[in-house]
Amino acid sequence: MAKPKGTKSRITKSSSKPTAKSKSAVPEVKARVISSRLAYEGPVFSVTTDEVEEPGGVRARRDVIRHSGSIVVLAVDHSSASKKSQPRILLEHQYRHAAQSMMWELPAGRIDEGETPLAAAKRELIEETGYRAKKWRQILFFYVSPGFLDETMTIYLAEHLALGVAEPEADERIEAKFFNLSKAKKMVLDGAIRDAKTISGILWLAEHRRPFRG
Numbered sequence: 001m002a003k004p005k006g007t008k009s010r011i012t013k014s015s016s017k018p019t020a021k022s023k024s025a026v027p028e029v030k031a032r033v034i035s036s037r038l039a040y041e042g043p044v045f046s047v048t049t050d051e052v053e054e055p056g057g058v059r060a061r062r063d064v065i066r067h068s069g070s071i072v073v074l075a076v077d078h079s080s081a082s083k084k085s086q087p088r089i090l091l092e093h094q095y096r097h098a099a100q101s102m103m104w105e106l107p108a109g110r111i112d113e114g115e116t117p118l119a120a121a122k123r124e125l126i127e128e129t130g131y132r133a134k135k136w137r138q139i140l141f142f143y144v145s146p147g148f149l150d151e152t153m154t155i156y157l158a159e160h161l162a163l164g165v166a167e168p169e170a171d172e173r174i175e176a177k178f179f180n181l182s183k184a185k186k187m188v189l190d191g192a193i194r195d196a197k198t199i200s201g202i203l204w205l206a207e208h209r210r211p212f213r214g
Helices: 117-129 181-190 196-207
Strands: 032-041 046-054 058-066 070-077 088-096 101-105 108-110 131-143 152-163 175-180
Touching: 070 117, 070 131, 070 196, 088 117, 088 181, 088 196, 101 196, 108 117, 117 131, 117 152, 131 196, 152 196, 175 181, 181 196
Parallel strands: 070 152
Antiparallel strands: 032 046, 046 058, 070 088, 070 108, 088 101, 088 175, 131 152
16 A cells, blocks of 8 residues: 555545445444544544444444545456466565554555545556556455544455556555465465455455456
8 A cells, every 4th residue: 555645634535335245234324423523634534533322322432533545456467377377466565654564465545535446546556566457346345443443445356467667656665576376365374464455355366266267
């Protein structure tokens, strides 16, 4: 995921929606907001302090981080795929200050104001890796940490890749590398990959690998 662009001061929620298959049949219920105040506003996210009455009658204060939403790109190369080979996944290696370590991750980034999730996914893949993809499909939509954060992530499967020129931000130092699916899954299970969105994407592909075999 690219480091946040610091040029925006307002956080607007993305219009990204769950796929039809992921929609729950349970009727949506929401809390009654008694009061809400802006506690912090920065270029990447804001924080509101809300007094709410939640379903079931629970009345509580909730501090919520507001975020515009993010996209994740599961870029898969099938160029050498056969019954004996396997797809390769494009991962990035970069330093994450919050984790105080180097991390292997799928390409990802924040959805800019007025941008669709798919447009953001295509932009981030080019900026961070230089790759373009001819085929795109939304595969997962989820909340990152709904206890205190409203950020959603939409994972797109990107296929039929073509290499171009990367356009990273000035403060980004990203190494991109392909891994066979079995190697990437082993990195997840061994704890070498500790990023939740990346774990989700790799395990999704491992579960759905059969349709990709030649």
